[in-house]
Amino acid sequence: MNRVKRLVYFGLLGCVYGVSAAKSLPRWADSEVFSINKEPAHAFSLVFPDEDSARPDPNWANPFASSSRYTMLNGQWKFQWSENPSSAPADFHRPDFDVSGWDEIPVPLPWQMAGYGQLYYFNSALPMVGDPRNRVDPIQEQANDGNADMLVNAKIPADFLEAAMARWIPTLWNPVGSYRRTFTVPKDWKGQRVVLHFSGVKSAFTCWVNGKEVGYSQDSFSVSEFDITSYLKPGENMLAVQVIRWSDGTYQEIQDMIRMSGIFRDVYLFATPKAHLSDFFVEANVAESLDRAKFSVEVEMRNTAGRPAAGRMVEVELIDADGKTVSRERTKMPKTSTGKDSKVILEALVDQPLLWHPAHPHLYTALIKLMREGKVEEVIRQDVAFRRFDWDDQGNLFLNGKRYMMRGVNRHDHSQKTGRTVSYEEMLQDVVTMRRLNIDNVRNSHYPRDPRWYALCNRYGITLIDECNLESHPVPQIYSDPEVEALWREQALFRMRNMVAANRNQPSILIWSLGNEQFESKELSIVKAMHDLTQSIDPTRGMFSERAFSDADDKNHSPFLEFIGPMYRGADRYARWHKTGQDRRPFFMSEYAHAMGNSMADLAPLWKTFEENPGMNGGQIWDWADQGLLLPLPGLEGDHWTYGGDWGAYGNERVFCMNGIVLPDRSFNGKSHEVKAVYQQVAFSAVADAPGKVRINNKFATKNLNEFDIEWVLLENGRPIQNGMLEVSVPPLSEQVATLPFDLPASEPGRSYHVNFDVKLRQAKAWAESGYVIAQSQVALNIPASPAPEMDLPKGSVSVQQKGNLLNV
Numbered sequence: 001m002n003r004v005k006r007l008v009y010f011g012l013l014g015c016v017y018g019v020s021a022a023k024s025l026p027r028w029a030d031s032e033v034f035s036i037n038k039e040p041a042h043a044f045s046l047v048f049p050d051e052d053s054a055r056p057d058p059n060w061a062n063p064f065a066s067s068s069r070y071t072m073l074n075g076q077w078k079f080q081w082s083e084n085p086s087s088a089p090a091d092f093h094r095p096d097f098d099v100s101g102w103d104e105i106p107v108p109l110p111w112q113m114a115g116y117g118q119l120y121y122f123n124s125a126l127p128m129v130g131d132p133r134n135r136v137d138p139i140q141e142q143a144n145d146g147n148a149d150m151l152v153n154a155k156i157p158a159d160f161l162e163a164a165m166a167r168w169i170p171t172l173w174n175p176v177g178s179y180r181r182t183f184t185v186p187k188d189w190k191g192q193r194v195v196l197h198f199s200g201v202k203s204a205f206t207c208w209v210n211g212k213e214v215g216y217s218q219d220s221f222s223v224s225e226f227d228i229t230s231y232l233k234p235g236e237n238m239l240a241v242q243v244i245r246w247s248d249g250t251y252q253e254i255q256d257m258i259r260m261s262g263i264f265r266d267v268y269l270f271a272t273p274k275a276h277l278s279d280f281f282v283e284a285n286v287a288e289s290l291d292r293a294k295f296s297v298e299v300e301m302r303n304t305a306g307r308p309a310a311g312r313m314v315e316v317e318l319i320d321a322d323g324k325t326v327s328r329e330r331t332k333m334p335k336t337s338t339g340k341d342s343k344v345i346l347e348a349l350v351d352q353p354l355l356w357h358p359a360h361p362h363l364y365t366a367l368i369k370l371m372r373e374g375k376v377e378e379v380i381r382q383d384v385a386f387r388r389f390d391w392d393d394q395g396n397l398f399l400n401g402k403r404y405m406m407r408g409v410n411r412h413d414h415s416q417k418t419g420r421t422v423s424y425e426e427m428l429q430d431v432v433t434m435r436r437l438n439i440d441n442v443r444n445s446h447y448p449r450d451p452r453w454y455a456l457c458n459r460y461g462i463t464l465i466d467e468c469n470l471e472s473h474p475v476p477q478i479y480s481d482p483e484v485e486a487l488w489r490e491q492a493l494f495r496m497r498n499m500v501a502a503n504r505n506q507p508s509i510l511i512w513s514l515g516n517e518q519f520e521s522k523e524l525s526i527v528k529a530m531h532d533l534t535q536s537i538d539p540t541r542g543m544f545s546e547r548a549f550s551d552a553d554d555k556n557h558s559p560f561l562e563f564i565g566p567m568y569r570g571a572d573r574y575a576r577w578h579k580t581g582q583d584r585r586p587f588f589m590s591e592y593a594h595a596m597g598n599s600m601a602d603l604a605p606l607w608k609t610f611e612e613n614p615g616m617n618g619g620q621i622w623d624w625a626d627q628g629l630l631l632p633l634p635g636l637e638g639d640h641w642t643y644g645g646d647w648g649a650y651g652n653e654r655v656f657c658m659n660g661i662v663l664p665d666r667s668f669n670g671k672s673h674e675v676k677a678v679y680q681q682v683a684f685s686a687v688a689d690a691p692g693k694v695r696i697n698n699k700f701a702t703k704n705l706n707e708f709d710i711e712w713v714l715l716e717n718g719r720p721i722q723n724g725m726l727e728v729s730v731p732p733l734s735e736q737v738a739t740l741p742f743d744l745p746a747s748e749p750g751r752s753y754h755v756n757f758d759v760k761l762r763q764a765k766a767w768a769e770s771g772y773v774i775a776q777s778q779v780a781l782n783i784p785a786s787p788a789p790e791m792d793l794p795k796g797s798v799s800v801q802q803k804g805n806l807l808n809v
Helices: 003-011 019-023 160-165 248-252 424-436 451-460 489-503 525-537 571-580 603-612 670-679
Strands: 046-048 070-072 075-082 103-107 120-122 140-142 150-152 176-184 193-198 204-209 212-217 224-227 236-244 257-259 267-272 275-286 292-303 312-319 325-332 341-351 364-372 375-384 389-391 397-399 406-410 441-444 463-467 509-513 542-544 587-592 616-621 629-632 639-642 682-686 693-698 708-716 719-726 734-739 753-761 773-780 801-803 806-808
Touching (some): 103 176, 193 204, 212 224, 248 489, 275 375, 292 312, 292 364, 312 341, 325 341, 424 451, 441 616, 451 463, 463 489, 489 509, 571 587, 571 603, 603 670, 682 773
Parallel strands (some): 406 616, 441 463, 509 542
Antiparallel strands (some): 070 267, 075 103, 075 176, 140 150, 176 236, 193 267, 204 236, 275 292, 312 325, 364 375, 693 734, 708 719, 708 753, 801 806
């Protein structure tokens, strides 16, 4: 079958399902082909050659620099952009192909941010279907290489649903990025296994080393790794990558964000022994009494050598923050045949562990060592946290036995300068700014993150909901139509497996999400399959699916899901369910208080509802930062924050991407201060008939208010007249009535009195200096006062004159 016919079938898939049709598709248009020669998903790890280099906490700005096992491939690459697959260079991966005349592009960076192709902003639209360049009559054009290949765009779908059901992918306007660079493998890697790692490529790509195809991958926001050991040669090697903008995977990535493409996260090489630590799973299970924990590590070794691997030992050392060894366990690894895996489990009991909590994110370190004849061959370094996250039969969440409310926000990976490519410095800025605004929970909307993000959240005390890169928002039928669902099921499971396997050791993650606005509100077998798969990889966490919540039939479907997490609705309905006993699973709002424009008036009332009702556990505001891009605009000097219709696309959803509680550069607006005020965990209120008293509510789960400095200022008609410090001891999760430490002013006509309270950090935190204000409040002193004497208005009339835009009174 020649390529012309293959692509014609591709355009007519609504009536050509089946094995023969699937085999005739290009890989990027076949929903059943999403990984070729890719390494199995496994836990993210930092690999070191020895203990000495593994022990210090790495510099997370570039954690790979501390290990000789890594070679970064970021930097300037040769690049050519083409408007469709047919016009892309077919043989550019050959070492003798001349790319000297090509442009250069920084990697990582979406190619749109380097000036290639089209930026789009849509909430749930599919520009690959809607762009007019793809909505033309079926045509055929001779391909550039002059052979029998043809460019075919058959049967234009009427709408998104018809396109998805037919698995239609455009061939006329479907840009392709072709990348080339050279690299040299360090000499001391001789005899090692060498892996090529891509942290993020959108939406699908094929890679070659020295002219030979290595593999293919989809799932834009998960890691793709390829064993390239057999493809290498001494000296200089050549790497080629070809990325297609839209693939069948695009139907699984219809997220509300600016649409970009290309290599947008790190690319690097790393080396391991031929018999190496291929995966591991850390569990730190804290007893209900909180005074002891069971620490266990399941370790997998894979043997890629040409002979059986014998005589290996595995040692796991647990180290506290001061560098002291807490436990050290060792066991033999079974003899492992070529191409096979072996597993062992090492366990230890830990007394009085320091517990991890947003208020005190205590971390330990595990060093997992592979040894042979007493010599260390490989070391993996992993964050470990002891925490107990659970819930009661009323749906109330608890962290380390204390009530836990998610004061959260949704966050996209977004940089005002580099789009989807976010630097470590920008991640750090986000974490620090969130903590300063009293945010301690993030939903990773709508895809997994760069490993450095998890490392920062582990260290700064931000709990996470990690979300699968799966959203078929406008075309849910691909998972509800049983005939079509079979063609997408394995790809959905693949995406969930990628996330959970990679991130299950990150202690900041509390909950898994099956995707955003994904699946219809009914019982679907794919939801159960994803839940069961996740539990088989990580039995320690629960999960939710937002659209399981149904207004239509007044229930939350899929009773096996541990959490209920609707968007923008559901609190009243859940309160009724809870009261009647219909459903008391833990409830939170995975999106609420949509922060576009001058908004969020409902934030404080919603939090009052959360705090007053059992089973309600807070939620995540939509969203963190305005998604504006700093770009030039015609007729204006300099760069400006652009959005929606600023990029000349055929359509857009305008300002709908500008709904952050901070601006694109993370500076504050009014919503920033509103969030900080509502999320603060200290509240002051007046006491009825007792003007010299104040009621103080401590919402912190682990901190007494005597750990903070509380400053008061007495105001008379808004002007400060006295100030001082208020010393109180209010235990966690309690309230107390305190006496104000000053004499009450005498009652005088026409004068009002208020007291301002500032709660300040006594000791500096990683995210704020000593003296930083974490909570503020103003309380009126209800001092009875006679009214001010009446005033006689001056005689005469009021004169009003309008001059242009001015009104003179």
